[in-house]
Amino acid sequence: MDTDPHFPRAAIIRDRIQEAPTVFTLRLEPEGDTSVPFRFTPGQFNMVGVMGLGEVPLSIVSDPSDLDFFDHTVRIVGRVTGAMARMGPGDRVSIRGPFGNGWPMDATRGRDIVLVSGGLGCAPLVSVVNYVVRRREDFGALTVLHGVKNPRDLFWKERFSRLNGIGGTRVFLTSDTGGSGWEGAVGPVTNLIENISVTKKTTAKICGPEPMMIATVRKLLDQGLAEEDLWVSLERNMQCAAGFCGHCQLGEMFVCRSGPVFRYSEIKNRLGIRGL
Amino acid sequence: MTEESRGFLERERFRELFDRLVLRGYQTLAPVVRDGTIVYEEVSGPEDLPRGLRDLQTPGSYRLEAGESGRFFSWANGPQALKPLLFAPREILWETRRESDGALSFSSSSPSPRPLAVIGIRACDLSALALSDRHFGKGPFPDPGYALRRRDLFLVAVDCSHPADTCFCVSTGDGPEAQSGFDLALGELDSGFLVRSGSEKGRELLRELSLPPPESSMEEALKRQADQARSSQTRRLPSRNLRNALASRPDHPHWNNLAARCLSCGNCTSVCPTCFCFSEREEPALDGHSSLHLREWDSCFTAGHSYIHPGPLRGETRFRYRQWLTHKLDYWHDQYGRSGCVGCGRCLSWCPVGIDFTEDLPLLLGEPDGH
Numbered sequence: 001m002d003t004d005p006h007f008p009r010a011a012i013i014r015d016r017i018q019e020a021p022t023v024f025t026l027r028l029e030p031e032g033d034t035s036v037p038f039r040f041t042p043g044q045f046n047m048v049g050v051m052g053l054g055e056v057p058l059s060i061v062s063d064p065s066d067l068d069f070f071d072h073t074v075r076i077v078g079r080v081t082g083a084m085a086r087m088g089p090g091d092r093v094s095i096r097g098p099f100g101n102g103w104p105m106d107a108t109r110g111r112d113i114v115l116v117s118g119g120l121g122c123a124p125l126v127s128v129v130n131y132v133v134r135r136r137e138d139f140g141a142l143t144v145l146h147g148v149k150n151p152r153d154l155f156w157k158e159r160f161s162r163l164n165g166i167g168g169t170r171v172f173l174t175s176d177t178g179g180s181g182w183e184g185a186v187g188p189v190t191n192l193i194e195n196i197s198v199t200k201k202t203t204a205k206i207c208g209p210e211p212m213m214i215a216t217v218r219k220l221l222d223q224g225l226a227e228e229d230l231w232v233s234l235e236r237n238m239q240c241a242a243g244f245c246g247h248c249q250l251g252e253m254f255v256c257r258s259g260p261v262f263r264y265s266e267i268k269n270r271l272g273i274r275g276l
Numbered sequence: 277m278t279e280e281s282r283g284f285l286e287r288e289r290f291r292e293l294f295d296r297l298v299l300r301g302y303q304t305l306a307p308v309v310r311d312g313t314i315v316y317e318e319v320s321g322p323e324d325l326p327r328g329l330r331d332l333q334t335p336g337s338y339r340l341e342a343g344e345s346g347r348f349f350s351w352a353n354g355p356q357a358l359k360p361l362l363f364a365p366r367e368i369l370w371e372t373r374r375e376s377d378g379a380l381s382f383s384s385s386s387p388s389p390r391p392l393a394v395i396g397i398r399a400c401d402l403s404a405l406a407l408s409d410r411h412f413g414k415g416p417f418p419d420p421g422y423a424l425r426r427r428d429l430f431l432v433a434v435d436c437s438h439p440a441d442t443c444f445c446v447s448t449g450d451g452p453e454a455q456s457g458f459d460l461a462l463g464e465l466d467s468g469f470l471v472r473s474g475s476e477k478g479r480e481l482l483r484e485l486s487l488p489p490p491e492s493s494m495e496e497a498l499k500r501q502a503d504q505a506r507s508s509q510t511r512r513l514p515s516r517n518l519r520n521a522l523a524s525r526p527d528h529p530h531w532n533n534l535a536a537r538c539l540s541c542g543n544c545t546s547v548c549p550t551c552f553c554f555s556e557r558e559e560p561a562l563d564g565h566s567s568l569h570l571r572e573w574d575s576c577f578t579a580g581h582s583y584i585h586p587g588p589l590r591g592e593t594r595f596r597y598r599q600w601l602t603h604k605l606d607y608w609h610d611q612y613g614r615s616g617c618v619g620c621g622r623c624l625s626w627c628p629v630g631i632d633f634t635e636d637l638p639l640l641l642g643e644p645d646g647h
């Protein structure tokens with residue numbers, strides 16, 4: 001971390017894209033002293049603040065080689081995200097970050113990447129998709145397994161279908177409920193795992209609600225994937241994002257600092273325990 | 277490590293210590309009685325300090341009682357000591373202004389504290405301070421407010437002669453005598469204080485006081501006093517190192533027993549000298565052009581502490597009590613190299629329902645159906 005985690009700077013909204021009724025993307029450009037460039041790796045996050053309301057942790061979904069701006073894709077769930085939804089080009093937010101450790105991108109260069117996401121669309125993995133697609137020749141096969149509760153929870157439907165087939169990328173979608181017009185599978189995202197074959201070259205990156213991650217991990221381990229090649233991204237309440245406020249603790253870990261991405265073998269003892 | 281100097285300060289000359297601190301520009305805090313408890317406040321001399329006072333503490337109760345001795349420090353502790361002086365209960369982190377063109381500007385309101393001297397700090401408080409230093413001082417960007425207040429602190433510790441019934445610092449290895457982290461430490465006798473230095477700053481001040489060396493009978497009397505203080509403590513932890521002993525028992529039924537008593541009020545976390553949680557929030561000005569971003573002490577006993585949409589991860593008291601105790605006695609070892617409990621007993625006395633975890637620990641560590 002090169003920037004002061006305790007003090008914000010301003011960023012101006014340059015663009016706003018409505019992705020779905022309750023999901024939007026903000027393209028932000030840092031303002032003020034730009035002598036310290038905004039550098040990050042996929043999986044890292046910012047604390048993004050709305051003046052008078054507060055800050056929330058949001059993953060950075062744009063590509064780290066775009067130096068002039070960065071994107072956040074946000075789902076409206078409450079106060080701060082609701083206020084952000086009403087903002088548009090020219091409006092300003094505050095930014096602290098980037099925080100956390102991010103996904104192991106350099107360390108997984110050359111490997112076959114399997115991304116599994118569930119629940120309400122998983123922003124931390126979007127950055128990985130973008131990253132790999134932009135550096136296609138640096139990675140082996142890319143497989144995206146994405147599950148939603150309900151067909152109407154799926155956004156980026158077009159983007160997913162555009163992705164499918166390009167450079168050997170395969171995208172599999174499933175919905176817990178199905179419904180008319182739904183072309184993907186019906187059932188939990190773990191059912192999609194049968195579409196992949198695990199080899200020594202496979203690395204899996206998983207993000208979603210804890211029970212979904214645990215079920216996915218089990219199935220991948222059953223298929224012979226090593227614990228060391230499994231990565232998960234966690235969510236906790238975060239106030240400071242710098243290892244001081246105590247809110248993000250999971251066992252001995254401050255998720256904001258030693259996470260939010262963890263190698264499964266490092267975190268397995270702390271997963272799946274209610275109320276931990 | 278600086279060399280230790282020692283001297284004897286007669287009770288009649290106690291004032292000179294206060295005067296020296298004032299000369300050096302310190303705002304001097306010392307124990308005074310407020311609302312039936314002992315708190316640290318600005319004083320001008322020994323006449324502001326209570327004398328002969330005793331504290332009667334048991335789980336769920338704290339009472340002060342006048343005593344016979346003319347001693348200044350014949351009590352153990354009050355609800356707070358150094359924590360609120362360094363980790364402010366409420367602190368403004370920055371102010372945001374929105375200019376007429378919509379641009380945002382931020383200004384930090386760093387406190388400019390006067391150097392503080394605190395007289396009467398105990399061994400447990402010093403251990404807690406060392407732990408807070410590790411927490412708030414870590415990394416390339418330590419906590420700015422804490423670091424600022426910490427920088428110019430002068431600490432005059434006192435060896436405990438009269439532990440409360442709730443104290444168990446002997447079993448945690450933190451007391452009753454001040455071991456390190458002080459500038460000066462006092463051992464109190466009826467006739468005065470044996471003063472020893474613990475830092476270069478302390479040595480200098482001691483030199484200025486030009487005290488006579490202590491007599492060996494005084495040293496012996498203090499040693500007997502410390503031994504007595506040690507043997508008066510009846511409470512203890514089952515082990516100094518409970519790493520993985522609690523974390524490996526998240527489903528132990530005794531957590532339910534604790535949860536049935538705990539009110540989830542968070543008193544324990546606010547009196548605990550090592551609890552560090554805080555939350556941040558905005559306080560917008562009514563005109564809408566500016567807003568303060570502040571932080572306040574928080575507690576893992578609140579629902580908001582673990583809230584992520586659509587609800588708290590620790591919705592039940594069972595999970596909150598388990599988090600508190602497991603963090604304190606178990607996870608702390610991985611985080612900062614030792615237990616987070618310094619045995620001050622505050623969380624016992626100030627718990628409205630008198631939970632005493634030294635009694636619950638053997639049950640939590642025992643077989644689920646054991647007796």
Ligand SMILES: Cc1cc2nc3c(=O)[nH]c(=O)nc-3n(C[C@H](O)[C@H](O)[C@H](O)COP(=O)(O)OP(=O)(O)OC[C@H]3O[C@@H](n4cnc5c(N)ncnc54)[C@H](O)[C@@H]3O)c2cc1C
Nearest residue numbers: 056057058059074075078079080081123235236237584585
């Ligand atoms: C590392 C990390 C990365 C994230 N990345 C994204 C992202 O890219 N896109 C996205 O839409 N969401 C993301 N989230 C979740 C997002 O932070 C929450 O949806 C958001 O905090 C909700 O705020 P609110 O005020 O609108 O909701 P409310 O329900 O009003 O919440 C009140 C407060 O609780 C806290 N809170 C509530 N839900 C969460 C949560 N899930 N995680 C952490 N704190 C929460 C916040 O402090 C919030 O201000 C991420 C969370 C984490 C921890």
Ligand code: SF4
Nearest residue numbers: 548617618620621623
């Ligand atoms: S846990 Fe209780 S006894 Fe231990 S340091 Fe905290 S308040 Fe004192």
Ligand code: SF4
Nearest residue numbers: 538539541542544627
């Ligand atoms: S002080 Fe007692 S009742 Fe209150 S949260 Fe702590 S243990 Fe529970």
Ligand code: FES
Nearest residue numbers: 241244245246256
């Ligand atoms: S968010 Fe404050 S410690 Fe992690």
